[in-house]
Amino acid sequence: MDSVEKGAATSVSNPRGRPSRGRPPKLQRNSRGGQGRGVEKPPHLAALVLARGGSKGIPLKNIKHLAGVPLIGWVLRAALDSGVFQSVWVSTDHDEIENVAKQFGAQVHRRSSEVSKDSSTSLDAIIEFLNYHNEVDIVGNIQATSPCLHPTDLQKVAEMIREEGYDSVFSVVRRHQFRWSEIQKGVREVTEPLNLNPAKRPRRQDWDGELYENGSFYFAKRHLIEMGYLQGGKMAYYEMRAEHSVDIDVDIDWPIAEQRVLRYGYFGKEKLKEIKLLVCNIDGCLTNGHIYVSGDQKEIISYDVKDAIGISLLKKSGIEVRLISERACSKQTLSSLKLDCKMEVNVPDKLAVLDEWRKEMGLCWKEVAYLGNEVSDEECLKKVGLSGVPADACSTAQKAVGYICKCNGGRGALREFAEHIFLLMEKVINSCQK
Numbered sequence: 001m002d003s004v005e006k007g008a009a010t011s012v013s014n015p016r017g018r019p020s021r022g023r024p025p026k027l028q029r030n031s032r033g034g035q036g037r038g039v040e041k042p043p044h045l046a047a048l049v050l051a052r053g054g055s056k057g058i059p060l061k062n063i064k065h066l067a068g069v070p071l072i073g074w075v076l077r078a079a080l081d082s083g084v085f086q087s088v089w090v091s092t093d094h095d096e097i098e099n100v101a102k103q104f105g106a107q108v109h110r111r112s113s114e115v116s117k118d119s120s121t122s123l124d125a126i127i128e129f130l131n132y133h134n135e136v137d138i139v140g141n142i143q144a145t146s147p148c149l150h151p152t153d154l155q156k157v158a159e160m161i162r163e164e165g166y167d168s169v170f171s172v173v174r175r176h177q178f179r180w181s182e183i184q185k186g187v188r189e190v191t192e193p194l195n196l197n198p199a200k201r202p203r204r205q206d207w208d209g210e211l212y213e214n215g216s217f218y219f220a221k222r223h224l225i226e227m228g229y230l231q232g233g234k235m236a237y238y239e240m241r242a243e244h245s246v247d248i249d250v251d252i253d254w255p256i257a258e259q260r261v262l263r264y265g266y267f268g269k270e271k272l273k274e275i276k277l278l279v280c281n282i283d284g285c286l287t288n289g290h291i292y293v294s295g296d297q298k299e300i301i302s303y304d305v306k307d308a309i310g311i312s313l314l315k316k317s318g319i320e321v322r323l324i325s326e327r328a329c330s331k332q333t334l335s336s337l338k339l340d341c342k343m344e345v346n347v348p349d350k351l352a353v354l355d356e357w358r359k360e361m362g363l364c365w366k367e368v369a370y371l372g373n374e375v376s377d378e379e380c381l382k383k384v385g386l387s388g389v390p391a392d393a394c395s396t397a398q399k400a401v402g403y404i405c406k407c408n409g410g411r412g413a414l415r416e417f418a419e420h421i422f423l424l425m426e427k428v429i430n431s432c433q434k
Contacts, residue, residue, distance in 0.1 A: 043137035045158060046087045047079040048109075050125050051101070051144050052116050053094025061248065062092075062144045063100045067258045067265065068388065068403030068420060071248065072097065074147035076104040078266050082151035084158035085140065091125050103399055109133075122218075126225055138221050141230065145248040146216040147257070150266045157219055157238050167224055167233030171216040173245040176209040211237060214245040262423045267402075272428045273366040275319055275386055275421050279354055280414055282325040282343070284373040285390055288410030301329075303410055310415030311339055317422070322357060324350055326376050351379045371417050373397050373409055386424065388417040 366385035
């Protein structure tokens with residue numbers, strides 16, 4: 001179960017501190033979920049991710065890579081795989097964000113400059129989106145900064161809206177935190193407890209805690225949004241698991257957020273399988289792609305010791321490592337690296353060789369990983385169960401993968417990808433033990 005609890009709420013509030021305009025009236029539902037609409041079609045539920053280009057904290061945060069995936073890609077994957085939305089949209093004012101959104105399969109609404117200011121609210125951007133999309137009856141506003149969102153959460157919320165008749169549903173998380181009144185500087189007052197009796201401090205297991213909005217999503221029907229509300233009418237909260245409540249606006253320490261996502265994030269419909277074979281392109285992955293020629297015309301290449309250690313660790317964990325190149329590399333030079341890996345060079349069709357190796361080991365594609373960086377690696381990257389590229393890989397290769405390293409080729413990318421494999425294998429082992 002990905003949810004913990006769902007519950008009805010009775011008061012009207014607005015996310016992000018937007019002033020309330022008074023309680024909106026409860027309206028009668030019909031089969032389209034709105035006023036005065038026909039009964040011939042089910043209500044159109046659209047997922048909408050707001051991703052403005054400007055970010056004061058982290059530049060282009062919405063597409064900054066988190067655990068090898070653009071931040072916005074985590075929620076788009078969950079929304080698309082949930083299967084409950086008639087359309088999935090990203091509202092943005094930035095070309096790079098638009099390209100990433102389309103790469104993940106979302107449609108793009110180019111928002112105006114009027115709703116792209118630092119002072120613009122989420123509600124402003126959602127209302128503008130609805131003005132251009134009369135077909136939409138319900139909006140699921142999903143925050144790009146919640147990368148541990150799972151499709152099952154979205155499926156259950158869609159059911160609450162469509163089947164249980166709620167007008168708005170928002171996500172919360174349970175916290176066990178004692179709160180105290182704030183004292184202004186220079187004022188001689190004493191702080192007061194807000195949600196506990198200090199003389200009878202409860203143990204965690206004896207206290208249910210409190211519910212807080214975690215910002216993952218806000219679902220609302222069109223008529224509420226047009227009246228200026230994301231929360232109102234017949235209202236309910238949806239309680240998410242604490243480990244899935246990761247908010248990058250709060251978890252500014254990116255490496256910590258990455259560890260949370262690798263452990264608790266959603267990686268796609270296909271179940272992860274244990275990796276048995278890693279194939280690495282030599283030029284631009286194992287090496288930095290530079291070739292030096294000595295005075296006697298011998299080829300000289302360099303590699304990072306960290307990558308050699310990565311290969312050693314993979315082999316010690318039982319993962320076969322093999323090397324491949326489309327270039328007629330000197331096998332003598334490669335052998336001098338003493339990596340003890342089977343290799344093929346001067347390969348015109350990498351996918352054919354990769355498939356031959358896979359069959360030779362009796363593996364399915366999900367048990368194969370591939371680290372590439374060139375156009376010639378694209379088909380291999382798309383075929384395997386786990387794919388990666390160095391940070392300086394060509395754009396074609398980057399678009400074909402599930403993981404983009406922070407390190408460049410020949411500068412630790414292979415070691416980094418090995419660490420990524422180990423983390424995912426730990427996830428596979430843990431899932432098998434449940």
